[in-house]
Amino acid sequence: MTGLAIRNVSMRFDLPGGGAVQALENVSLDIKQGEILSVLGPSGCGKTTLLNIVAGFLAPTEGVIELNGHEVHGPDAERGMVFQKGALFEWMSVRENVSFGPRMKGQRAAQYTQNVDHLLDVVGLQDFKEKAIYELSGGMQQRVALARCLANDPDVILMDEPLGALDALTREKMQSLVLKLWKETGKTIILITHSVEEALLLGERLIVMAPRPGRIHKEYNLPFADEGVDADLREVKKNPKFAEVREEILGMIWDMEEEIMGRTEAAQ
Amino acid sequence: MIPLLIYVGIFVVAFFAVRAVAGGIARTGFSSLKTVTFGDESAVTPDRRASVISILTLFFLWATFTGSALIPSFLHMPGPPLGLHTFEHTVQNAEGETDTATVTFLLFETEQDAEGNDLPDPEPPAVEPGEGFALNDSLIIEAYGSELARLQDNDELTRDDGTTIVAVNGQPISPGDRLDFSFGTISMSTRGSLNILPDQGWQMEPIWLPAPESVAVRFWDILWNGFRNFSLAEHLGYSLFRVVVGFVLGALVGIPLGYAMGLSNWFRGWFDPIVEFMRPVPPLALIPLVIIWAGIGETGKIVLLFLAALWIMAIAARAGVSGVNISKVHAAYSLGASKWQIMRHVIMPNSLPEIFTGARVAMGVCWGTVVAAELVAAEQGAGMMIMVASRFQNTDIVILGIILIGIIGFGIDILMRWAERILVPWKGRS
Numbered sequence: 001m002t003g004l005a006i007r008n009v010s011m012r013f014d015l016p017g018g019g020a021v022q023a024l025e026n027v028s029l030d031i032k033q034g035e036i037l038s039v040l041g042p043s044g045c046g047k048t049t050l051l052n053i054v055a056g057f058l059a060p061t062e063g064v065i066e067l068n069g070h071e072v073h074g075p076d077a078e079r080g081m082v083f084q085k086g087a088l089f090e091w092m093s094v095r096e097n098v099s100f101g102p103r104m105k106g107q108r109a110a111q112y113t114q115n116v117d118h119l120l121d122v123v124g125l126q127d128f129k130e131k132a133i134y135e136l137s138g139g140m141q142q143r144v145a146l147a148r149c150l151a152n153d154p155d156v157i158l159m160d161e162p163l164g165a166l167d168a169l170t171r172e173k174m175q176s177l178v179l180k181l182w183k184e185t186g187k188t189i190i191l192i193t194h195s196v197e198e199a200l201l202l203g204e205r206l207i208v209m210a211p212r213p214g215r216i217h218k219e220y221n222l223p224f225a226d227e228g229v230d231a232d233l234r235e236v237k238k239n240p241k242f243a244e245v246r247e248e249i250l251g252m253i254w255d256m257e258e259e260i261m262g263r264t265e266a267a268q
Numbered sequence: 269m270i271p272l273l274i275y276v277g278i279f280v281v282a283f284f285a286v287r288a289v290a291g292g293i294a295r296t297g298f299s300s301l302k303t304v305t306f307g308d309e310s311a312v313t314p315d316r317r318a319s320v321i322s323i324l325t326l327f328f329l330w331a332t333f334t335g336s337a338l339i340p341s342f343l344h345m346p347g348p349p350l351g352l353h354t355f356e357h358t359v360q361n362a363e364g365e366t367d368t369a370t371v372t373f374l375l376f377e378t379e380q381d382a383e384g385n386d387l388p389d390p391e392p393p394a395v396e397p398g399e400g401f402a403l404n405d406s407l408i409i410e411a412y413g414s415e416l417a418r419l420q421d422n423d424e425l426t427r428d429d430g431t432t433i434v435a436v437n438g439q440p441i442s443p444g445d446r447l448d449f450s451f452g453t454i455s456m457s458t459r460g461s462l463n464i465l466p467d468q469g470w471q472m473e474p475i476w477l478p479a480p481e482s483v484a485v486r487f488w489d490i491l492w493n494g495f496r497n498f499s500l501a502e503h504l505g506y507s508l509f510r511v512v513v514g515f516v517l518g519a520l521v522g523i524p525l526g527y528a529m530g531l532s533n534w535f536r537g538w539f540d541p542i543v544e545f546m547r548p549v550p551p552l553a554l555i556p557l558v559i560i561w562a563g564i565g566e567t568g569k570i571v572l573l574f575l576a577a578l579w580i581m582a583i584a585a586r587a588g589v590s591g592v593n594i595s596k597v598h599a600a601y602s603l604g605a606s607k608w609q610i611m612r613h614v615i616m617p618n619s620l621p622e623i624f625t626g627a628r629v630a631m632g633v634c635w636g637t638v639v640a641a642e643l644v645a646a647e648q649g650a651g652m653m654i655m656v657a658s659r660f661q662n663t664d665i666v667i668l669g670i671i672l673i674g675i676i677g678f679g680i681d682i683l684m685r686w687a688e689r690i691l692v693p694w695k696g697r698s
Contacts, residue, residue, distance in 0.1 A: 080602055
């Protein structure tokens with residue numbers, strides 16, 4: 001059985017002063033091999049917690065994660081991770097960052113050089129491969145992070161707001177790049193984002209989560225990711241269906257935020 | 269007070285003079301277009317003309333207050349009024365009769381021959397004895413000194429005959445009084461003797477502050493002939509050797525200790541009380557104990573410097589580990605790195621900036637501590653040099669030592685900063 005399965009995952013954090021927070025309650029999800037899934041939700045809905053559980057950085061209080069039929073325990077190279085920022089190694093050049101995974105596996109330069117050069121080409125950093133990380137712009141740094149993740153050839157790529165720290169124009173270019181990489185490599189991708197547009201553009205499937213306790217609120221199957229692979233993303237956004245879904249989801253999240261505010265005020 | 273006023277005066281005058289002659293420094297590049305510069309620290313660059321004048325001013329003040337030969341004599345502060353001076357004193361005998369006699373004194377400065385030995389004092393000036401029961405006197409007084417003059421001992425009638433001094437230069441004087449004259453002050457002791465205190469001028473006596481050139485001469489002398497059986501290079505070399513060995517040992521133990529404290533609960537719990545307790549104890553406070561335990565030889569010094577560097581390096585390494593962005597560690601695990609690989613490729617390089625900061629602090633503390641330890645007890649070293657010199661009042665060597673200690677300490681810091689730039693170019697840029 002291939003693909004990623006999240007089975008009845010619950011997560012409860014005990015608070016130091018007594019009491020507990022139910023970050024996730026009974027979340028179940030099946031993600032097919034090669035699928036790109038985007039996850040949306042207001043702050044505190046547990047989407048980052050879910051990603052950390054899938055990555056293996058957190059153990060769920062209940063439930064299991066299965067990848068290609070085996071249970072997941074702890075982080076592993078089969079599940080690559082792309083962070084918002086600050087996860088690159090400043091003491092290494094671009095090329096050394098990208099070849100980090102293969103090198104840690106004990107591969108020799110001859111084994112990985114070709115693949116690393118190819119990936120640097122794909123993300124458009126061939127001319128920057130000997131540069132230091134701090135010499136690159138934010139967008140270039142995220143390209144390095146993508147290439148570094150791909151160089152390790154993981155089964156699943158987990159992205160935790162990978163474009164959240166970029167300016168709007170760079171972000172659009174990077175969205176196209178993510179779609180291109182998804183189509184070319186056929187990787188399973190889970191993408192967490194705060195941007196509804198980004199979730200719509202990049203998610204073949206989109207999940208809206210609700211907070212307290214964190215749970216799956218609604219699920220969409222969308223055509224925009226497939227359309228966007230070859231087309232200009234701005235054209236995709238002009239689709240009336242796109243605006244319709246966007247408004248629906250925005251309204252949904254808006255209501256959730258309102259409810260949280262109301263509850264907080266009532267508690268006070 | 270006077271040197272401070274002169275210093276402030278030069279500061280202010282130089283500021284306006286440089287501005288009037290050459291104008292303010294022209295801002296270049298982007299800063300030249302900034303309209304708000306007051307309050308924008310990045311727009312402040314050191315005016316190197318001020319730096320040059322500042323250093324020249326320090327040397328000028330040093331030279332002018334020591335009567336240095338490096339600057340023309342009209343720039344010197346007034347020194348003691350060397351040469352012959354005279355005053356008259358009036359003596360009254362038991363019958364109430366008075367007689368006036370002249371006192372001539374030579375104010376002299378001891379001179380030295382080519383070997384640096386003091387030449388004998390000059391002879392008192394020759395004077396006529398004069399008339400009356402009070403006779404003229406002649407004496408010598410060394411500059412910066414004073415003289416309780418026994419003026420009546422040579423007179424026809426002495427104090428045993430009931431004579432007393434009643435006036436100096438016509439001004440009446442009684443025990444406890446002070447009178448000011450052009451050459452200095454004369455006061456009368458309770459027993460009726462005159463105490464001559466010649467003016468000391470505004471210059472510093474060489475024993476307080478030698479002239480720059482005598483420090484330079486002393487430097488040349490010690491450079492070639494050594495000091496106390498060791499050459500200058502050996503003295504400084506020993507100090508540096510102790511610092512380097514103590515620091516390296518401290519780093520070799522402290523850095524792994526700090527890593528362990530940053531990575532293991534047990535290590536953190538075990539060493540936290542020790543490190544937190546030892547950190548505020550100044551290394552200088554350990555000197556007596558280290559001397560009791562290890563003596564005044566090399567072992568004691570190196571143990572002391574080891575302890576001085578150990579806690580700083582341990583804390584720096586611990587901070588380096590705790591400062592690692594958890595995303596980096598997570599990313600490395602997701603890329604398939606083992607614990608050891610994360611240690612080697614993520615935690616160690618990531619902690620380098622913190623460790624370098626710690627190393628700079630530790631080197632500074634070690635250099636200060638070694639000098640202090642040598643001040644207490646040592647057979648050689650920069651601190652021992654100035655300590656021994658101060659016992660023999662060789663102020664020039666003391667000043668020379670301080671200058672050399674400062675230069676070496678500065679050099680160490682420059683070297684560390686240079687190494688930091690080469691080895692941790694990403695510091696502060698992530």
